[in-house]
Amino acid sequence: MPAFTQFVRFFSLLPLLLLSNISVAQESTPSPQKESAKILTLYNWSEYFDEKIITSFEAKYNVSIHQVFYETDELKDEYLISTNGGEGLDIIIGSDVSFKTYIKRNWLASIDNKKIPNLKNIDTRWRDTSPTLIPYSVPYLWGTVGIAYRKDKVLSPVSSWLDLFRPTAELKNKIIMIDDSRDTLGLALKALGYSTNSTTPFELGSAEKLLRNQRPFVSKYSYINLSEKSSLVTGDTWMTMVYNGDGLSLKDINPNIEFIVPKEGTNLWVDHIAILEKSKNKKLAYTFINYINTPKNAAQLASALNFASPNSSATPHLEKSFLNNTAIYPEITILDKSEAFAEFTPRKQKKRNEVYMRVIE
Numbered sequence: 001m002p003a004f005t006q007f008v009r010f011f012s013l014l015p016l017l018l019l020s021n022i023s024v025a026q027e028s029t030p031s032p033q034k035e036s037a038k039i040l041t042l043y044n045w046s047e048y049f050d051e052k053i054i055t056s057f058e059a060k061y062n063v064s065i066h067q068v069f070y071e072t073d074e075l076k077d078e079y080l081i082s083t084n085g086g087e088g089l090d091i092i093i094g095s096d097v098s099f100k101t102y103i104k105r106n107w108l109a110s111i112d113n114k115k116i117p118n119l120k121n122i123d124t125r126w127r128d129t130s131p132t133l134i135p136y137s138v139p140y141l142w143g144t145v146g147i148a149y150r151k152d153k154v155l156s157p158v159s160s161w162l163d164l165f166r167p168t169a170e171l172k173n174k175i176i177m178i179d180d181s182r183d184t185l186g187l188a189l190k191a192l193g194y195s196t197n198s199t200t201p202f203e204l205g206s207a208e209k210l211l212r213n214q215r216p217f218v219s220k221y222s223y224i225n226l227s228e229k230s231s232l233v234t235g236d237t238w239m240t241m242v243y244n245g246d247g248l249s250l251k252d253i254n255p256n257i258e259f260i261v262p263k264e265g266t267n268l269w270v271d272h273i274a275i276l277e278k279s280k281n282k283k284l285a286y287t288f289i290n291y292i293n294t295p296k297n298a299a300q301l302a303s304a305l306n307f308a309s310p311n312s313s314a315t316p317h318l319e320k321s322f323l324n325n326t327a328i329y330p331e332i333t334i335l336d337k338s339e340a341f342a343e344f345t346p347r348k349q350k351k352r353n354e355v356y357m358r359v360i361e
Contacts, residue, residue: 040284041066043076043086043276044093047226047246050304057291063284071223072180073098080107090279091288096130096270097182097341099137108136109275115286118293118313126310129270129340137274138289139310141245141302144268144330144338145183146261148224148232148247149239153256161191161262164239165210167217174238175214176231179221181356182341183241183267184211190264190339197342204355211359221360228253243269244327245306259327265337270310 046069054065070076073095080086085107102108113119119138126139147164156168165188167175177184186196188207224232224240226249231237233254247259275285292301299317302309308328323329
């Protein structure tokens with residue numbers, strides 16, 4: 001997911017960004033016993049936390065958790081820039097690639113491992129995937145990107161990224177693509193047999209042509225709504241690019257929705273949770289991160305969101321059907337073909353952003 005922002009787009013859209021893409025969970029008037037409750041502010045994707053865990057934490061520690069939401073990594077970056085590195089926020093959840101940039105900008109506080117005893121529950125392989133992040137963040141969840149589609153509308157078999165990027169005629173104006181250059185451009189490259197991290201002119205040019213040809217089939221570049229009002233649930237959208245857990249959550253709402261990880265492989269991502277340097281509630285933030293990494297809470301978080309947990313102590317508390325679900329824990333043949341997004345130099349990131357912006361504007 002992109003670590004460098006599209007500055008022209010940011011300045012022109014900032015007023016709308018603050019109004020429409022950033023939303024704060026509303027609270028009712030506090031009851032007398034909660035008037036003295038401390039406030040912890042969490043910056044996260046929408047619908048990417050389990051409300052039961054939040055409620056239990058609030059009750060146990062007499063805390064009110066405010067949530068501020070973003071739609072994509074790029075919009076997250078733009079908001080952090082506009083708030084001087086996250087003033088007013090305490091905890092952030094996001095991609096490992098974006099966090100590497102935040103470290104360089106001194107936006108993340110270094111972690112005192114002694115203050116998170118449950119850090120011992122995190123499988124070392126997930127911490128070791130990004131050694132740079134070890135002193136600053138904790139792996140949160142991991143997963144893949146795939147295709148969710150209406151199997152009652154799309155009659156041809158769906159197994160390849162090309163089914164999304166070279167759609168059949170009936171899919172015109174029926175597709176939603178993630179508005180993020182790493183995901184959309186990266187997986188267009190994967191569809192053509194190239195690395196998701198390619199920066200070579202020929203390969204980028206081929207991916208741009210593929211995306212331009214797909215453009216008439218795309219109703220919008222955004223992230224699919226995950227509620228019962230989702231256009232994929234109602235049938236207004238027939239196919240979308242989506243993170244695996246979200247695809248499964250939509251399938252739970254409407255059984256006509258199917259989710260697949262394409263045969264070419266995909267992006268393998270690990271999201272992290274960290275404390276912002278600007279936080280004024282670091283002690284409470286440590287308590288929160290430790291709390292969500294108890295074995296039962298980690299299992300509850302994973303099962304509620306349909307994503308795999310990097311917390312090995314959660315495994316005994318997860319259902320066998322969950323652990324055996326290949327949409328959550330992909331088969332080794334898919335994992336071998338998959339890649340993590342790389343961190344690019346500013347020049348290479350700019351080149352990829354320009355390709356993406358020429359397609360969507």
